[in-house]
Amino acid sequence: MSKSAPIFSDADANTTVIISKRGPVSKTLKSQAAINAALRSGGPVDTQKKIMAGGNRQHTSNKDTARLDEETEQLHHDRVSLSLGKVMQQARAVKEWTQKELATKVNEKPQVVAEYENGKAVPNQQILAKMERALGVKLRGKDIGEPLGPAKK
Template sequence: MSKTGANFGGTVGWDEQTVIGKRAPRPGELKSESAIAAAQRAGVAIDTSKKYEAGHNKQHEAAKNTAVLDRETEELHHDRVNTDVARAIQQARNAKEWTQADLARHINEKQQVVNEYEQSKAIPNQQVLSKMERALGVKLRGKDIGQPFSTGPKKK
């Protein structure tokens, strides 16, 4: 033992090298045609099987209700914005003398979104409708569509 009390084993000789951070060479995958051909010329055993869906997290079990969905004959579609809502958006925007681009800038959306809502082509999004209500000051949801949006406290 040395004076510091550290024991380093004493098995390392002068001729041996310790390399830190260097990995030992290992046989890699041959992906290119030229690498496969070179390995065949060298006489190396090659396995060229394809691993299907390797690296994908997929379930192997079919969904439980696939038979029910296959028997389904009803046409399914998304609801679109009501024409009353589209008309209320147009009227409130015109009352403020805003273009579609102006309204889009106020609600932080694209002009195309405003255009789809005014043409009743958009799938209703409650967040977008809420932003439009606040910007235009008009109710766009519920039973009072087109009525002024009251911002004050509720009366009892």
Template sequence: MAEADWDSVTYIRKKQPKSGALRTQQALNSAQRQGIPIETEKKYAGGQNKQHSTSKNTAKLDRETEELHHQTVGLEVSKLIQQARQAKGFTQKELATKINEKQQIINEYEAGKAIPNNQIMSKLERTLGVRLRGKDKGQPIGGPKK
């Protein structure tokens, strides 16, 4: 056997401290003395409960505050929903159950307070068999397309 194998020495270096341990000034000074690389980074609003960017939707917010209200279902559409529901003999609760929504949503649509949602409008159109959007509002929906 060669003697070099027995004479070689392996030095095991001490593990670098975790990032949490490097937060104190004493730990930073110690790391600098040992020659451990230190990386510092200034974080925006660090330690505060703030979102990434507050200016994301400023244009949208400006438009909404100028208008001061959301567009709701028109009085014409709310009357159409109410008349079609009554013609079919449904209560608000029965209609809501048929389209898998809450009764409160049907109530808001009929009162003209709801913000229109295309999914809900299409469910109402199919269930009631009446068009609620477009040029031909109030017209019965034709049969299946050929």
């Protein structure tokens, strides 16, 4: 019988065998000098800008962007008129309310009332209806500023 060589030798017992190893990580060229060097050497250069990269925003969309898509090609929202803001201010002055008191009555933030009075708000029919009832003045339609009549049946 011939003697066969052992499977493991003493030298093999001290060595480490790595079964899998990750390959080299692709380098991201961030500086302008590194990009220029890659261009000169003929290496691949990808010039895409990532939008909102690194942000923790998952599946976010703004309601206003959807409205803009549905709306006009001018890409802006319609705003309330300044005349509406003046009517609101006058009606509020008659009742001697501050913007904060009106906002409390209609269950909105004071900033919302300020935006409507400054003509910067996007018109919301529900908010306008609440303000009409609180102030007792029509804020929509042809006869803006007229006293709010009794509810029609």
